[in-house]
Amino acid sequence: MAEDAIKRKNDLLTLRVHNKENLKSCGYRLICHVMEEYEKERDMLKAYVNEILHSIFFLGIIYSDRITPGEFMSAARAESLRQEFPEPFDKYKSHPPKRTPFSILLDMMVRKHHTEDKVMEELRSLLEKLKFPHPLKKAGVKTQNWFTLESTVICVCSRDHLPSKTYFGASLTCCTKEARTIMIHNSCIYTWHKHVSYVVMSYKVGGKSDSDMPKLKFPKSITCQAYLRNWNTNTYDKVEPCLNCQRMFSLPGNNEKSYPIGNCAETECLSKLLSDDQITEKSVIIDNFDVSDFNKLKEQAKQELKSDLAIFCNQMFCHIGYP
Numbered sequence: 001m002a003e004d005a006i007k008r009k010n011d012l013l014t015l016r017v018h019n020k021e022n023l024k025s026c027g028y029r030l031i032c033h034v035m036e037e038y039e040k041e042r043d044m045l046k047a048y049v050n051e052i053l054h055s056i057f058f059l060g061i062i063y064s065d066r067i068t069p070g071e072f073m074s075a076a077r078a079e080s081l082r083q084e085f086p087e088p089f090d091k092y093k094s095h096p097p098k099r100t101p102f103s104i105l106l107d108m109m110v111r112k113h114h115t116e117d118k119v120m121e122e123l124r125s126l127l128e129k130l131k132f133p134h135p136l137k138k139a140g141v142k143t144q145n146w147f148t149l150e151s152t153v154i155c156v157c158s159r160d161h162l163p164s165k166t167y168f169g170a171s172l173t174c175c176t177k178e179a180r181t182i183m184i185h186n187s188c189i190y191t192w193h194k195h196v197s198y199v200v201m202s203y204k205v206g207g208k209s210d211s212d213m214p215k216l217k218f219p220k221s222i223t224c225q226a227y228l229r230n231w232n233t234n235t236y237d238k239v240e241p242c243l244n245c246q247r248m249f250s251l252p253g254n255n256e257k258s259y260p261i262g263n264c265a266e267t268e269c270l271s272k273l274l275s276d277d278q279i280t281e282k283s284v285i286i287d288n289f290d291v292s293d294f295n296k297l298k299e300q301a302k303q304e305l306k307s308d309l310a311i312f313c314n315q316m317f318c319h320i321g322y323p
């Protein structure tokens, strides 16, 4: 084998080991953090811990270098965790989770701190403590990826008629296109509000063109602001919605870049707003909504999810579409 081919092979091997270690250390740090929180409010946080462990363990098996729950921590720690939380250890290979670990973490924070300023401040302080690797590609190196559990983008939205209640969303934190597609299908089937899910599925599953795509029009009383974490200063910088989000959700903006669905956080926070607030839900206009088309797209998304999970997790997930 030529010298440069050997070097490339070795570089790729080093990178895979590096990525796997990154994901393991992120998972372990996140588990330690939620367990610290759990010790303060056991009854209130039990469901969150079950959900976050399930989601972390699932993300451990959807990349090519799989991580089993026992590899995230010592055998003794895994066993004591299993004693207290048996459900995620049983479910991670048969049921896809409804949300990413970071989305669940964000919800835990919102439950405790409520306001935008306080939540963002707590998030900055936690991320400083957790020291996740930066989820950035190195310029010019296509395969250089940091595997992390951090969502790079956070979005906050609120309404004029109830400004004290804010909704938070996070980007999907998946490091490969395949993993991101699995989580988008998951979210469309289980998690997002049907209108958001319909718009995303039309684009992602139905492959509709811009002119045919259903669009959501939110009332002008809604404000929606996304933030991108700046790792140099550990602050969140305001970012405009990308072209996709401007089109899908009729958001104002001059950003001419389009990011793949899943990279933006508008989807999750607008979905939460619609699910929680009937006044907004009734005042939103959705162009071209068709129930039979929606059901067809959802069925298609389930089939694609099932097949992706069989390929990438090397596992037959029999619980696609569970309530």
Ligand SMILES: [Zn+2]
Pocket (backbone or CB within 6 Å): 241, 242, 243, 244, 245, 246, 259, 263, 264, 265, 266
């Ligand atoms: Zn976007």
